[in-house]
Amino acid sequence: xxxxxxxxxxxxxxxxxxxxxxxxxxxxxxxxxxxxxxxxxxxxxxxxxxxxxxxxxxxxxxxxxxxxxxxxxxxxxxxxxxxxxxxxxxxxxxxxxxxxxxxxxxxxxxxxxxxxxxxxxxxxxxxxxxxxxxxxxxxxxxxxxxxxxxxxxxxxxxxxxxxxxxxxxxxxxxxxxxxxxxxxxxxxxxxxxxxxxxxxxxxxxxxxxxxxxxxxxxxxxxxxxxxxxxxxxxxxxxxxxxxxxxxxxxxxxx
Amino acid sequence: xxxxxxxxxxxxxxxxxxxxxxxxxxxxxxxxxxxxxxxxxxxxxxxxxxxxxxxxxxxxxxxxxxxxxxxxxxxxxxxxxxxxxxxxxxxxxxxxxxxxxxxxxxxxxxxxxxxxxxxxxxxxxxxxxxxxxxxxxxxxxxxxxxxxxxxxxxxxxxxxxxxxxxxxxxxxxxxxxxxxxxxxxxxxxxxxxxxxxxxxxxxxxxxxxxxxxxxxxxxxxxxxxxxxxxxxxxxxxxxxxxxxxxxxxx
Amino acid sequence: xxxxxxxxxxxxxxxxxxxxxxxxxxxxxxxxxxxxxxxxxxxxxxxxxxxxxxxxxxxxxxxxxxxxxxxxxxxxxxxxxxxxxxxxxxxxxxxxxxxxxxxxxxxxxxxxxxxxxxxxxxxxxxxxxxxxxxxxxxxxxxxxxxxxxxxxxxxxxxxxxxxxxxxxxxxxxxxxxxxxxxxxxxxxxxxxxxxxxxxxxxxxxxxxxxxxxxxxxxxxxxxxxxxxxxxxxxxxxxxxxxxxxxxxxxxxxxxxxxxxxxx
Numbered sequence: 001x002x003x004x005x006x007x008x009x010x011x012x013x014x015x016x017x018x019x020x021x022x023x024x025x026x027x028x029x030x031x032x033x034x035x036x037x038x039x040x041x042x043x044x045x046x047x048x049x050x051x052x053x054x055x056x057x058x059x060x061x062x063x064x065x066x067x068x069x070x071x072x073x074x075x076x077x078x079x080x081x082x083x084x085x086x087x088x089x090x091x092x093x094x095x096x097x098x099x100x101x102x103x104x105x106x107x108x109x110x111x112x113x114x115x116x117x118x119x120x121x122x123x124x125x126x127x128x129x130x131x132x133x134x135x136x137x138x139x140x141x142x143x144x145x146x147x148x149x150x151x152x153x154x155x156x157x158x159x160x161x162x163x164x165x166x167x168x169x170x171x172x173x174x175x176x177x178x179x180x181x182x183x184x185x186x187x188x189x190x191x192x193x194x195x196x197x198x199x200x201x202x203x204x205x206x207x208x209x210x211x212x213x214x215x216x217x218x219x220x221x222x223x224x225x226x227x228x229x230x231x232x233x234x235x236x237x238x239x240x241x242x243x244x245x246x247x248x249x250x251x252x253x254x
Numbered sequence: 255x256x257x258x259x260x261x262x263x264x265x266x267x268x269x270x271x272x273x274x275x276x277x278x279x280x281x282x283x284x285x286x287x288x289x290x291x292x293x294x295x296x297x298x299x300x301x302x303x304x305x306x307x308x309x310x311x312x313x314x315x316x317x318x319x320x321x322x323x324x325x326x327x328x329x330x331x332x333x334x335x336x337x338x339x340x341x342x343x344x345x346x347x348x349x350x351x352x353x354x355x356x357x358x359x360x361x362x363x364x365x366x367x368x369x370x371x372x373x374x375x376x377x378x379x380x381x382x383x384x385x386x387x388x389x390x391x392x393x394x395x396x397x398x399x400x401x402x403x404x405x406x407x408x409x410x411x412x413x414x415x416x417x418x419x420x421x422x423x424x425x426x427x428x429x430x431x432x433x434x435x436x437x438x439x440x441x442x443x444x445x446x447x448x449x450x451x452x453x454x455x456x457x458x459x460x461x462x463x464x465x466x467x468x469x470x471x472x473x474x475x476x477x478x479x480x481x482x483x484x485x486x487x488x489x490x491x492x493x494x495x496x497x498x499x500x501x502x503x504x
Numbered sequence: 505x506x507x508x509x510x511x512x513x514x515x516x517x518x519x520x521x522x523x524x525x526x527x528x529x530x531x532x533x534x535x536x537x538x539x540x541x542x543x544x545x546x547x548x549x550x551x552x553x554x555x556x557x558x559x560x561x562x563x564x565x566x567x568x569x570x571x572x573x574x575x576x577x578x579x580x581x582x583x584x585x586x587x588x589x590x591x592x593x594x595x596x597x598x599x600x601x602x603x604x605x606x607x608x609x610x611x612x613x614x615x616x617x618x619x620x621x622x623x624x625x626x627x628x629x630x631x632x633x634x635x636x637x638x639x640x641x642x643x644x645x646x647x648x649x650x651x652x653x654x655x656x657x658x659x660x661x662x663x664x665x666x667x668x669x670x671x672x673x674x675x676x677x678x679x680x681x682x683x684x685x686x687x688x689x690x691x692x693x694x695x696x697x698x699x700x701x702x703x704x705x706x707x708x709x710x711x712x713x714x715x716x717x718x719x720x721x722x723x724x725x726x727x728x729x730x731x732x733x734x735x736x737x738x739x740x741x742x743x744x745x746x747x748x749x750x751x752x753x754x755x756x757x758x759x760x761x762x763x764x765x766x767x
Contacts, residue, residue, distance in 0.1 A: 011340055018344030038367035092264055100268035106439060106484035108446045110458065111477030114465055118289055152598040159564045159592040159667075161585040162615035170614060174602050193357040197447075200359075208359065212451075215363035223363055230360035231352060238355065252602045 038220050045228065048221035057210075062229050064206040065126070065195050069233070072130025072198075073191035077184055079131070080138030088146045088172060089164070098143065105136040109197050117201035126198030126206065133194040134187040141183020145176030174252055181241070181248040188237035196230065207233075291471040296478060299471040306460075307479045314456035315483060317373060318445040321380020322437055328381065329388035329433070337396050337422060338414065354386040358444055366452050376448040376456070380441035387440075388433035395429030396422040431495040438487040446480055457483070511697045512577035512584065512664045514540040514563055519572035521558055532558045534722035536572070543695040547708030549758065550718030556701040558723070560669050563699065564592055576665060584665060588616035591663030591696070595670040597654040599642040605629065605653045606638040612660035628656040631690065648679040655687065659694075666698040673703065684710055685739060692736040705754050709747065710737060715754060719761050727757055 023042065028034075030041025048054055083101075087094040112132055117125045149171050157167045199208030207230050214223035263270075273293055279285065280292040287295065300307060332350075335342040353361070362379055369375045399421055407417050449458025457480045464472035521533040532555045540546050548556050561567040562574045565581035576584045584590050599608045606625055613620040629638050632652040642650055651671055658666060672680045684707055691698065691711070702708050708715045709731055717727040731750065733741055741747050 014340040015344030019348045096267045107481045110450045152596040156598045160615035161588040196359045211363045227360040231356035235355035
């Protein structure tokens, strides 16, 4: 077997062993209550989630959160990209906008969730909070992306006498795509967090209230099941966008 | 003079605009104090209780910093472990991915039950939000040797330990500083959410209590102070990155 | 003033370029006088950092002089650029990595807001010997091939003025010689006012009608030498003793100006 292939085999084997070790350790620790009553074995959590009685509740909550996160994500991503384009096309506006976005991002998300719930209809709160979180990340990524065109390319367009619009459409946008898609990828989990926090202040639908209620009522298995579903949703979104990112990097990165 | 003014205007116009819109919305919409305070209301609240906000801000900052340091330490240890051992890399992949994917707001209730309703959970939250991005950055940094250096070290017969200490660790410093820059505001944020949820001392709890009492002026002021804290943490970290990082950058 | 087929002349008079850097003023060019006749091929040689690329950027309208006059066709270079009459190729081929070779050449049309003349694009690619690679992406092409695409792009809009900034600088000697021959052939068929900035004295003498020698920073034109060989120039010239004598003379001139110094 050739050396690189052998290396890959060893790495894969080590990886698989590690994963198995981790799962076994969790199961053992849970059964022995090594980390307290609130850390159940993995098998208990899975059994709980698979149980017909609980499946419906968990699935409904997941669906609500997923939908809110998606809508908020799309809205925030559009806003972030447009504002970054604005900053590019109106250079004097740029420093102010960047500083503003940085501060908006610094507002604690719980405050955002709480205040928005009072100022706007509570029902849109999860979407709104998800959108705000997404907006900042995408804005930063898009701003960096639009500035990513190498100097040689910018000079080329200048020497070709291209208009600002043409330079924007044919150079800035394609050059920005790798960074932009990266930003979109990192923003996906943020949208999920935003949706959950928004739900805390909006009512009792979705994973957010489910998690808090389970915590307060000592429903340990439900708590872990809901948390794992949240993790799965986040990971799925991140993974899908990771594939998109790979394609974009292959085509558009220098 | 006018130059400085125009520059200031260019840098701060969105804030001025927002402030004006805020005041306008309150006055024109005849918004009740109980729904949302005016800018003047917030300013008055802050002026009335500076010690309160300073104290709570310090409490939040302390737990956030503790969590940040803990998270970085763990991230470094894990990064070095994966640098040495492929088994470690494999073993860490799944838990790392799990922790990273679980939204903090899903993790917190679990942590609160496991560790209890006290400051340990808050520190753990700040540490967990720091750990994964820092681990990824530092692990990458350890491997980011300028081309040819790795081959040189091998040709010189350097031991693994020597290569780690003399080459990999300095190479990782810029990335470590980026990790701090990213984690600083995030750990403040995590601390605030944790305080809000479990009621330990800090701005998050102040916000929760004020919210419960419908004291909007206090709630908004707490939120603004928390924002300032987050931004300050970020700026401090960025300054440190620039000052220290320049020396280690390839 | 225009020559036949609208080729432009270029004039630099008393051009001075200064940059502010770290609190001091750096003078890149100090009183440069240069005139390019229509349809002439001028090469600009000089030591590293003397400001050769700065001269080229001035003519391309990418830079404005601190004092002095830069004219292309008796006009501000920006007007030439606005009318898309400028062809330019850099040392970094500046091909957009997400476009095929054909689309990179077609970019010249799109940047000018004109409909793409597909026939012309294909003809140009064939002219530079890359007809079979029209659909390839830059990362699939070698350095020499990428530079050929860049030159095809520079010629796409039938420019009145061609500026080449060390286009073959990143290539090995063999490829470079080969591309010199190609460029010479291309140019003989359609004389355009051309300025070639280069390090390689041999390249300058082979391709140009005149060679201008610049002094180290702050740069000025110190010598202007006519190249007496007839066109079209062929490989045979490279064996001619007169050719090598001229190359040696210019190399000595460069050395005398301090071109060999390490800065």
